[in-house]
Amino acid sequence: MPRFFSNKKLIVLLTGLIVLVALIGYSLKDREDATVAEQFLHDTVGFFQRMFHTPAQYVAGFFETIDDIQNVYKENELLKSRLKDYAEVRTKYNQLKKDNDELRDQLDMGEHSKLSGYNQQLGTVIARPFDEWNQLLTINIGGQSGVHKGMAVKTSEGLVGRVTTVSQFTSVVSLITDPLSINQIPAAINGKKDINGMIEGYNSKQNVLLFKKLPVESNIKKGMEVITSGMGGVYPKSVYIGKVVSVNTESNGLSQTAKVKPAADFSNINYVHVLDRLAKSSKKEAKEDES
Template sequence: MPQFLLNKRLILLLVGVILLVALIGFSFKKDRNLSWPEEFIQDTTGLVQSVFHRPAQYVAGFFENVNDLLTTYEENEILRSQLNSYMQLEERIQHLELENKKLKEELNIMNEKDLSDFESIRATVYVRNPDQWNDLIKINKGKIHGVEKDMAVMTAKGLIGKVKSTSQFTSTVQLLSAPNRENRISALITTEKAAVFGLIEGFDTELKALEMKIIESDTEIKKGDGVTTSGLGGIFPKGLPIGEVIKVEPDAYGLSKIAYIKPAADFYNIEHVMVVKRDMPTVDINDTTEEEEEE
């Protein structure tokens, strides 16, 4: 019995192989019509593909769009960061260009002056309170750097004030624009014919001009005449630029004249300054005694 079943299985296997070979050969035959089982299988496969293909496309497209959106967001963040860096860099460049321009102006002023007349100490403004904007500024140089009270302070364009007080490392500067009548500076106006002397002793807030009281003089003063320090006060060096005349009128009592001076310096924007003092000539007492004895 077992031998019979074994032979039967072998016969069925051979028949199956023969049918399979026959079907393969039949399927490779050209120019033939499809059988109904093949048509059924092909139609069923096409229907299933058409049913599931479109939703699969939608799902794949959705995930692709999400991926593109995430990629776009990351790219926007990178571009935004680069744009912020560019803007900061541009602001930094503008600041450095402005600072460079101011330093060049200061250098030109120093080159134009006779450096043997006075010494200068360069400083930077580090405090300027809004409630005392026109009165005081504080600079980062003090006694240890050689700054003393009443020294002249100027920018690259002109005189702005004098040292009011000083500590070891910082100093306070009183501006010429401060409404203080005691803040007097000896000055002179250079005209076509002669020099006219006077005192800077006030500031007109409406005209934004310095008030200079003219010492009696018949010399005609015109608009545009230059104003500098006279050096007669014994504190400021001679020739520091102050500004130019914009108009002249009698004082309230009609006894003297008041010249209104447009400052050469920009009192609103002050960053870098120079503290200057005149090197007063000294005389050796021993040399004087020897000369008197020879005479």
């Protein structure tokens, strides 16, 4: 037998190639049905495609989800930062509005004071000791601004105290809410006929001033307004102090004591007016004219 045909491996290879070409040619023909071999081949390929495609989809979706989460996180952080900026701007706006309203009240009271017997200067509270919160505060005007010891001090709401210490550029104000204060404030209940008395002391638990030495026959009722009487030479007349909340007859039966709630908000004092009685100013001017 020739040597060529004795090589069995070569014969098998050539036979396989012939069969493969025949199958390819057969499969290229226009046919409605696939052969069993083609069906088996297609099903096998489809199985492996499904087996690898599904995990690939899960992996791709997982990374897309992570990317989406990162984007949402970044957007969330951006919105939080903008929200913080908004809150800060809102806080600044509220504070400026509050300051503006307070200054407007101070200016309105300034115009009114010209008719009430005193001049006044606007001052800003620059210090208030925590351990003496109801006793003292410091303002930013002093002797250089014409402030002197004994001047009455008020806010746009009502009387708060008087100047007790004066430096060139600052002053210390003793508050009427000082429970240890021995300051006496000549006051009157405002009505058709004023009822005069003396404010002597402060009850910190009830937040009321003690308005004493009121005539026992006086018909004093809750809600009546209390103002300075102008007597005593320290406090100008008609400075608003507060309202009566209750009244009791003293044990001796000779006078009454009223409890007065201050009109000023002592927990939040930012601006004050230092009052200079016009009567004192007129006396000074008269002495200057004589000299």
